[in-house]
Amino acid sequence: MFAQPKPLTKRYETTGEPMRRLPEVEEQISETLALDKARLLERIKIKKRREADSLLDETLVYLMREARDKSDLDVLDAAAQTIYDRCWSAARNKIGSLISHRDLAFEQADEAVARLFLELSAPGDKADYAEVRFGQFFNRIINRQLRKAFEKLNEQQKTDFLDETDEDSPPMQLADANSISAQTWQEINAALAVLPSDVQQAFILNYRYGIKIDSTDPNEQTIAKLFGRSEKTIRLWLKKAAEILRDWSEGKTK
Amino acid sequence: MTDFNKFENSADEDLLNDVLHEILLENESQAEPFSAAQLKVWTNKFPQFERELINFFALENQLSVVPNEPQTMEIENAAAGDEHFAAILQSLHQTTAGSENQPPALTSLTEAAKSKNLQFHELAARAGLSIPLLGNLEQRFAEFATIPKEIINKLAAALEVSVAAVADYLRQPPQLVAGANFKAAEQPEIPQQKDFFTLVRQDRMLTPEQKQDLLKLENKPN
Numbered sequence: 001m002f003a004q005p006k007p008l009t010k011r012y013e014t015t016g017e018p019m020r021r022l023p024e025v026e027e028q029i030s031e032t033l034a035l036d037k038a039r040l041l042e043r044i045k046i047k048k049r050r051e052a053d054s055l056l057d058e059t060l061v062y063l064m065r066e067a068r069d070k071s072d073l074d075v076l077d078a079a080a081q082t083i084y085d086r087c088w089s090a091a092r093n094k095i096g097s098l099i100s101h102r103d104l105a106f107e108q109a110d111e112a113v114a115r116l117f118l119e120l121s122a123p124g125d126k127a128d129y130a131e132v133r134f135g136q137f138f139n140r141i142i143n144r145q146l147r148k149a150f151e152k153l154n155e156q157q158k159t160d161f162l163d164e165t166d167e168d169s170p171p172m173q174l175a176d177a178n179s180i181s182a183q184t185w186q187e188i189n190a191a192l193a194v195l196p197s198d199v200q201q202a203f204i205l206n207y208r209y210g211i212k213i214d215s216t217d218p219n220e221q222t223i224a225k226l227f228g229r230s231e232k233t234i235r236l237w238l239k240k241a242a243e244i245l246r247d248w249s250e251g252k253t254k
Numbered sequence: 255m256t257d258f259n260k261f262e263n264s265a266d267e268d269l270l271n272d273v274l275h276e277i278l279l280e281n282e283s284q285a286e287p288f289s290a291a292q293l294k295v296w297t298n299k300f301p302q303f304e305r306e307l308i309n310f311f312a313l314e315n316q317l318s319v320v321p322n323e324p325q326t327m328e329i330e331n332a333a334a335g336d337e338h339f340a341a342i343l344q345s346l347h348q349t350t351a352g353s354e355n356q357p358p359a360l361t362s363l364t365e366a367a368k369s370k371n372l373q374f375h376e377l378a379a380r381a382g383l384s385i386p387l388l389g390n391l392e393q394r395f396a397e398f399a400t401i402p403k404e405i406i407n408k409l410a411a412a413l414e415v416s417v418a419a420v421a422d423y424l425r426q427p428p429q430l431v432a433g434a435n436f437k438a439a440e441q442p443e444i445p446q447q448k449d450f451f452t453l454v455r456q457d458r459m460l461t462p463e464q465k466q467d468l469l470k471l472e473n474k475p476n
């Protein structure tokens with residue numbers, strides 16, 4: 001009979017239900033609690049997720065948090081090292097694939113990993129979700145760091161070239177956003193990647209999420225407010241994005 | 255280096271993080287990334303985070319083009335990762351139970367010894383090391399992973415600090431002794447770190463007994 005892992009105490013904000021680990025995580029944690037320390041450390045140190053006997057990320061987080069509470073530095077250091085090794089290159093890959101400025105991408109990736117550990121070591125049950133879905137926990141941090149990277153990048157990137165767009169040309173007709181498949185959205189996002197991040201996001205917010213360009217209602221969130229730009233500028237951005245999509249669409253049908 | 259302590263979580267940010275986790279969980283089983291209807295539902299539930307939620311959805315859209323397990327990008331400077339990790343680990347150690355009353359991190363073994371009225375040679379003797387070997391540790395010329403735990407424990411005991419504090423000090427990159435006067439016009443380059451036992455073998459000040467005792471630790475699991 002294996003020892004039982006400590007239950008999570010955090011509850012979901014919307015439903016009030018307690019968070020629960022996946023059954024395979026519960027099972028693996030129980031299994032590790034029965035190991036002698038040398039064997040436990042061996043298993044913790046397996047970095048490749050697909051390797052036999054490797055531990056799930058959620059299990060590593062449990063072990064790391066437990067080791068922190070018990071001041072077991074052997075387990076704490078080993079678990080932290082494996083989580084770090086798994087996440088460091090993943091963060092660099094993920095942020096690096098969207099940010100072409102390599103130094104900025106790596107700086108933000110390093111900060112994402114540092115933040116990950118800061119959140120994992122938060123007192124109480126704040127980090128319980130990392131034992132429920134570690135990948136999503138980390139992705140949320142990556143998302144936050146990407147936003148910071150884009151903010152920095154947008155300060156440097158010129159969007160002035162968009163002002164040269166012919167204002168008088170008629171707006172382009174696009175297909176109904178609701179009729180577009182998930183696969184096509186991915187292709188659209190990839191096609192838009194040539195544009196500055198602000199422009200891509202403005203287009204997606206308007207086209208996919210129906211956020212208005214501007215509004216007379218001061219309480220309504222609009223794209224112009226989000227980006228702190230004039231309505232005219234946002235319209236030019238959207239037009240440029242639509243043109244890119246037209247070229248992409250024409251290339252696809254050729 | 256990353257300033258690990260610069261992130262301060264407010265209660266609002268904690269709640270926002272919880273909400274984002276729930277959005278991600280809700281979307282886990284859906285084929286389509288994030289819909290306009292979802293954005294509306296969530297902004298209605300949490301209007302105070304409207305701006306953050308809109309930004310989050312837009313970025314998740316951009317992230318959807320990145321494969322979940324992307325091809326491994328070539329990491330040119332793995333050593334940079336080591337230094338980064340050492341800083342993170344040091345902060346993690348400070349969050350361990352009972353660490354809140356610990357003194358600040360060690361900045362030098364010599365200084366730590368002085369504060370305990372210990373001479374450098376006395377510290378070396380208590381740890382079973384020669385002065386040059388302790389000097390190598392002081393300047394972090396030994397690869398951390400090869401330093402036997404017994405040595406770290408002895409140093410911690412002699413200095414009356416935690417094992418983690420000594421480990422955190424030794425784990426950092428090599429350094430030249432602070433304040434040293436160099437006769438050459440240019441400051442010498444910091445040498446590459448060596449295996450601890452290579453340094454033991456090269457040391458001429460260790461007695462044969464000390465050397466033998468230290469080399470016995472070589473094949474012991476750390």
